[in-house]
Each structure stands twice: as structure tokens, then as C-alpha cells.
Amino acid sequence: MIDIFLWYVVWLSTFGAAAGAAAAVTHEFYYKVQYVLANPDGVHEKEVISFNGTWPLPTIEVNKGDRVKLHLINGLEDSTTSLHFHGLFMKGVGYMDGPVGVTQCPISPGGSMLYDFKVEQSGTYWYHSHSGSQYSDGFRGLFIIHDEEQEAKYTFDKQLSWSVSDWYHLPSAELVKKQLTRYNPTGAEPIPQNLLFNDSRNVTIGIDYDTTYLIRIANIGIMVSQFFSIPGYEFEIVEVDGVYTEQKKAKLAYLTVGQRMSILLKTKSKSDAKSNVIIVTSMDRSMLDTVPVDLELNSINYLVYDESIPMPELPSWIDDQDSFEPINDLDLVPSSHTPLLAEPDHRISLLLHMENLGDGVNYAFLNNYTYVAPKVPTLLTALSAPDSLINDARIYGSNTNSFVLKKDETVEIVINNEDDNKHPMHLHGHQFQIIARSKDFEEPVHYDPDKQDSFAEFPIMRDTVYVEGNGYLVIRFVADNPGVWFFHCHLDFHLEQGLAVTLVEAPDYLDKYIPDDHLQTCERSNMPTKGNAAGNDQDFLNLHGEYVQPAPLPAGFTPKGYVALFTCTAAALYGIWSIYVFGMNDISVTEAGKIDNEKRVMQKYIEILERLKMKSVESRSAEPSAEIEKMLKQVIALNDKLSQL
Numbered sequence: 001m002i003d004i005f006l007w008y009v010v011w012l013s014t015f016g017a018a019a020g021a022a023a024a025v026t027h028e029f030y031y032k033v034q035y036v037l038a039n040p041d042g043v044h045e046k047e048v049i050s051f052n053g054t055w056p057l058p059t060i061e062v063n064k065g066d067r068v069k070l071h072l073i074n075g076l077e078d079s080t081t082s083l084h085f086h087g088l089f090m091k092g093v094g095y096m097d098g099p100v101g102v103t104q105c106p107i108s109p110g111g112s113m114l115y116d117f118k119v120e121q122s123g124t125y126w127y128h129s130h131s132g133s134q135y136s137d138g139f140r141g142l143f144i145i146h147d148e149e150q151e152a153k154y155t156f157d158k159q160l161s162w163s164v165s166d167w168y169h170l171p172s173a174e175l176v177k178k179q180l181t182r183y184n185p186t187g188a189e190p191i192p193q194n195l196l197f198n199d200s201r202n203v204t205i206g207i208d209y210d211t212t213y214l215i216r217i218a219n220i221g222i223m224v225s226q227f228f229s230i231p232g233y234e235f236e237i238v239e240v241d242g243v244y245t246e247q248k249k250a251k252l253a254y255l256t257v258g259q260r261m262s263i264l265l266k267t268k269s270k271s272d273a274k275s276n277v278i279i280v281t282s283m284d285r286s287m288l289d290t291v292p293v294d295l296e297l298n299s300i301n302y303l304v305y306d307e308s309i310p311m312p313e314l315p316s317w318i319d320d321q322d323s324f325e326p327i328n329d330l331d332l333v334p335s336s337h338t339p340l341l342a343e344p345d346h347r348i349s350l351l352l353h354m355e356n357l358g359d360g361v362n363y364a365f366l367n368n369y370t371y372v373a374p375k376v377p378t379l380l381t382a383l384s385a386p387d388s389l390i391n392d393a394r395i396y397g398s399n400t401n402s403f404v405l406k407k408d409e410t411v412e413i414v415i416n417n418e419d420d421n422k423h424p425m426h427l428h429g430h431q432f433q434i435i436a437r438s439k440d441f442e443e444p445v446h447y448d449p450d451k452q453d454s455f456a457e458f459p460i461m462r463d464t465v466y467v468e469g470n471g472y473l474v475i476r477f478v479a480d481n482p483g484v485w486f487f488h489c490h491l492d493f494h495l496e497q498g499l500a501v502t503l504v505e506a507p508d509y510l511d512k513y514i515p516d517d518h519l520q521t522c523e524r525s526n527m528p529t530k531g532n533a534a535g536n537d538q539d540f541l542n543l544h545g546e547y548v549q550p551a552p553l554p555a556g557f558t559p560k561g562y563v564a565l566f567t568c569t570a571a572a573l574y575g576i577w578s579i580y581v582f583g584m585n586d587i588s589v590t591e592a593g594k595i596d597n598e599k600r601v602m603q604k605y606i607e608i609l610e611r612l613k614m615k616s617v618e619s620r621s622a623e624p625s626a627e628i629e630k631m632l633k634q635v636i637a638l639n640d641k642l643s644q645l
């Protein structure tokens with residue numbers, strides 16, 4: 001049994017302490033994940049996932065060149081787990097990357113796994129569970145990598161680290177159930193209850209006059225992007241996602257979930273500071289399908305010089321998101337001046353859309369495939385495949401949406417987003433150049449390289465970037481990191497809907513090694529450790545029995561018709577979404593009593609539509625009324641059919 005009192009051990013490495021540089025250190029952690037109760041927003045207490053009984057999780061700070069050995073022990077009785085260090089390349093140790101089904105099996109209750117890697121990058125990172133949507137239960141924290149040489153390039157006096165995130169009162173399993181049900185045919189994402197700042201609210205941080213702070217900020221939420229500002233102050237961006245940038249002045253920045261930045265903030269002198277300071281972060285309202293009346297879009301936290309001077313007034317512009325003009329990350333320049341990657345050797349064009357399958361659930365698709373995890377983690381398929389088939393994408397399964405990359409080729413990924421949502425896309429194992437990103441459009445607009453006048457000379461690099469609704473995104477990187485890397489939407493509900501592809505990068509260059517505890521983890525989960533995506537290790541081209549997406553909707557039931565029939569679109573359009581939400585809450589989503597449920601759902605819709613009809617008659621708007629009438633007829637017809645069953 002591991003003594004968890006010895007949960008953190010540091011020792012100086014006897015190797016590699018180069019003259020002049022800080023001696024490399026090994027940081028060894030023993031973290032048992034277990035539930036504790038917490039009430040970070042002061043409104044609702046819920047079970048969160050702690051390390052050794054402590055939550056919030058620690059900010060882990062190391063130096064470039066150090067080694068981390070983190071023993072993750074699963075003390076959750078009802079759930080599997082895993083750990084991902086977001087943004088780290090895990091060069092040569094791709095099996096430490098953490099996503100379940102991609103590089104490892106889930107760690108079952110009582111099991112443990114060692115995450116052991118050398119830290120070769122620097123900047124602002126974070127760690128989180130990569131097992132379903134579990135990180136929304138608080139299983140996430142900051143991972144800061146200092147780099148003496150880099151930090152010496154700026155003038156600053158002190159350092160701070162801040163996390164920002166959305167917060168839900170429901171546990172992750174409930175949230176996903178709410179999202180992935182045929183009673184949510186439009187795939188509306190659950191709305192967060194609050195925003196947290198350093199896992200709390202109304203936070204006060206003492207600051208000094210006339211001092212420059214290097215502040216690292218990470219959005220560790222699961223859904224909503226945030227605008228960030230410090231009204232009355234300008235700051236300078238110096239890093240995004242571990243990529244150092246030429247210093248760029250900004251008043252308003254934007255962070256999707258998964259994104260990070262470092263800023264330099266100079267405080268005022270005692271004579272100039274007439275008041276203390278507020279930090280304003282705001283939910284990107286355009287990402288919310290509905291804004292409940294009691295939802296506070298803005299989160300206000302405080303930087304205090306002196307308790308005796310006043311707090312500033314809240315500026316009125318913070319409520320006018322239409323006027324927001326955050327700095328565009330495409331205008332940032334990496335200080336490395338890494339030139340634009342030349343014409344790609346390998347183009348991957350991904351068409352993104354959302355659609356309902358036969359189970360009525362709304363899924364996300366890239367090139368008509370919605371991600372379904374394979375029977376064997378894709379990395380283990382690559383490690384067990386015969387050389388003759390290792391570069392054959394078929395062995396990795398159809399619903400893993402796998403693309404095989406050749407060593408050192410320049411890869412371009414184009415996403416044409418035919419969904420009207422914004423998607424924060426995250427690539428594991430790399431920082432990519434952002435070559436092009438369109439604005440949002442009413443109707444989908446695809447990328448056309450011939451219409452592109454020019455690209456940046458030194459494109460900004462990141463590991464997470466959003467594509468706009470109905471817009472496109474183009475990124476490039478060099479396939480110089482053999483491994484199996486997930487490329488997915490970091491908006492966790494969309495990942496649950498299957499918005500992911502697998503990049504099998506230079507599998508013929510992979511070390512045929514996997515730590516013993518990985519194999520044991522698979523055994524404990526009753527998962528095979530070799531074979532193709534279907535678990536067949538005799539005939540890698542026989543995918544019989546692989547996990548695939550649900551069948552499409554029955555013939556005659558077009559997705560559009562289905563949505564029109566079952567949906568709340570009208571409710572959303574005519575502003576009584578709340579009737580839908582509350583009206584549907586008492587409908588249980590169980591297999592038993594399915595028909596009965598169907599009838600109750602129909603009854604609810606009829607009620608909702610009748611109320612809508614009344615409302616539009618009252619307001620004398622002819623058009624909605626006609627549309628509602630049509631929907632009402634459809635629902636009543638279906639209800640009649642059901643009554644005859």
C-alpha cells in the first residue's frame with residue numbers, strides 16, 4: 001500500500017545539471033483521486049474529485065528540464081479515470097499522454113498508473129482527467145513550467161497564476177445524460193451555473209503599487225469561452241499555450257476552454273491609483289443556447305492595493321458584448337520567428353456537422369464519422385500491428401476516424417464547420433501554426449486556398465484554437481512526434497458527441513515499448529492489449545465486431561423533420577425556452593415505459609405548442625403562428641399514432 005502521507009517527494013537529479021542552469025529536479029507525487037464535497041461558487045455543494053482529500057487541486061510548478069513522476073491512484077468507487085497534461089508533447093513517451101481509448105485503457109477503481117515524463121517545454125499548461133467529461137467534476141489544475149532563460153527576457157517583479165472556468169452544479173455523468181438524449185435533439189449544451197476564478201468567486205488578491213506582474217491565465221472550463229479584461233489597465237500578452245510571443249498590448253483577451261496566456265501587468269503608483277482594480281471575465285454569450293434570467297455572465301474579482309481606497313465602479317461596457325473587440329490571436333507573432341510551413345505534403349480536409357442518428361441523439365461528425373472509442377486503445381493497435389499493416393488506417397477502425405501521418409511530413413488540417421457553433425479544437429502532441437481562420441457566417445463557407453491572398457510570415461502557434469460557426473480553420477504542423485494523437489473539440493459536450501479524429505503519426509517509428517502498468521490497467525478493465533480496433537490480433541484487416549456509431553434515422557425520417565417534430569426550436573425562437581426546459585424535466589429517460597414516455601413527451605409538446613400559439617396570437621405575429629400550427633399538427637398526428645400502439 002502506498003503511503004499517501006509521502007505524497008510529494010522532490011530530489012535533485014545527479015544527472016544533467018548543466019553548468020549555469022538550474023539543476024534538474026524530479027518531482028514525485030502520489031495522488032489518490034477521491035470524492036470530497038465542495039462549494040466553490042457559494043451556491044451549491046457538490047461532490048468534486050480531490051487529490052488525497054484536498055480540492056481545489058494543486059498548481060504544479062516545475063522548471064524546464066525537470067522530471068515529473070505522478071502516481072495516480074483511482075480511489076473513485078464508481079468511475080474509471082486517467083490523466084492528461086494538456087499541451088505537453090510527451091516526445092518519446094506518447095503512452096503518457098492520457099486520453100482513454102487513444103493512448104491508454106481507463107484506470108479502473110482501485111487501480112493506479114504512473115505518469116512519468118521529462119519536462120522539455122515551458123510556459124503555462126494544465127492537467128485534467130481525460131476520461132469522459134470527468135474533468136468537469138473539478139479534476140483539473142494548472143501546470144506551470146518555469147524557464148529561467150525565458151523569464152529573464154521580461155522585466156517583472158512578481159508572478160501570479162489564475163485559473164478561470166465555468167462551473168456546473170450537476171455531476172458530469174448527469175450533464176452528459178442531459179446532453180446525449182433524444183429529448184435534446186438539437187444537441188443544446190447544458191448552461192453553466194457560474195464562473196469560477198481560482199476555483200472560487202469574488203476573489204481578492206493583494207497587489208503592490210508600481211510593480212510589474214507576470215500573470216498566467218488558463219481557461220480550465222468545459223464549455224464556455226471567456227473574455228478577459230482589467231478595466232482601466234492595458235496589459236501585454238507574452239505567451240499563448242506555451243508559445244512565447246512578441247509583446248502585444250491588449251485591453252481585452254479571449255480564452256476558449258483549454259487555452260492559456262501569460263500577460264505582463266504594470267500596476268499604478270500610489271499617487272495615480274485612485275481606486276483598487278477589478279478583473280472582469282465574461283462568458284461568451286454567443287455560445288449559450290439560452291441565457292437564464294438568473295445567470296451572471298460576468299465574473300468580477302479584485303486586485304487590491306489598499307483596503308482603504310475605494311473599489312472601482314463596474315464599467316457599463318462589460319454588459320455590451322456586441323461591442324467587444326478582443327485581441328485576435330492571429331495577430332500575435334511567435335518570438336521564435338518560426339517561418340510559415342511550406343506547402344503541405346499531406347492535406348486532411350474535415351467537414352464538421354451535427355446530426356441525429358437513429359437513437360434520436362444529436363452527434364458531431366467529421367467527414368460523416370462520429371468518434372467511438374475502439375476496443376483496443378489506438379496506440380496499442382499501432383504497437384501490435386504487423387509492419388506490413390502499421391500504416392494502413394483501416395486497422396485503427398472506422399469510427400476512430402484515424403489518419404496515418406508519415407514521419408516529418410508537413411500536415412495541413414482544414415476544418416470546414418457546417419455547424420453554427422464555435423468549436424475550440426485541441427491537438428495533442430503538437431503546437432500547430434494557425435494558417436487561416438474565417439469569421440462566422442450565417443451559411444457555411446468552406447476554405448478556398450485560391451481565395452486566400454497571403455499567409456502570415458510567422459504564424460502564431462498554439463495547441464488549442466477555435467473555428468467559428470459556419471466558418472473554417474486551417475492549421476499546419478510537422479509530423480515530427482511519432483505517437484497517437486487525439487485532435488478534438490475541447491468543448492466537452494461536443495467531444496462526448498464524437499467531435500474527434502485520431503492522428504496515428506509515424507507509427508513505424510514508434511518504440512515498441514509500453515510500461516507494465518499500462519498493460520495491467522487494460523487487464524483490470526478487461527480490455528485487450530493488442531489487435532486492431534476490434535481486438536482481432538490474428539487478422540488485422542478483419543474489423544468484425546468493432547464499435548461503430550448508431551444506425552441512421554429510419555427512412556422517411558429526415559434529421560430535419562425529426563428535429564422539427566421533437567424540438568424546442570420554436571420555443572427557443574419565441575423566447576419561452578424555459579417552458580421547454582422545465583416542462584421536460586419530469587420526463588425520465590429510461591428504457592422501461594418507453595411508449596409511455598413517448599406519449600408524455602408528445603403531451604408536453606402539445607402543451608408547449610399550444611401555449612406558443614396563444615402567445616403568438618396575442619402578439620399578432622402571423623408567421624410564427626403558422627409555423628407553430630404546422631408543428632402542432634405534426635405532433636398531434638404522431639401522438640395519434642402512438643395512442644394506437
Ligand SMILES: [Cu+2]
Nearest residue numbers: 423489491494
Ligand atoms: Cu465543439
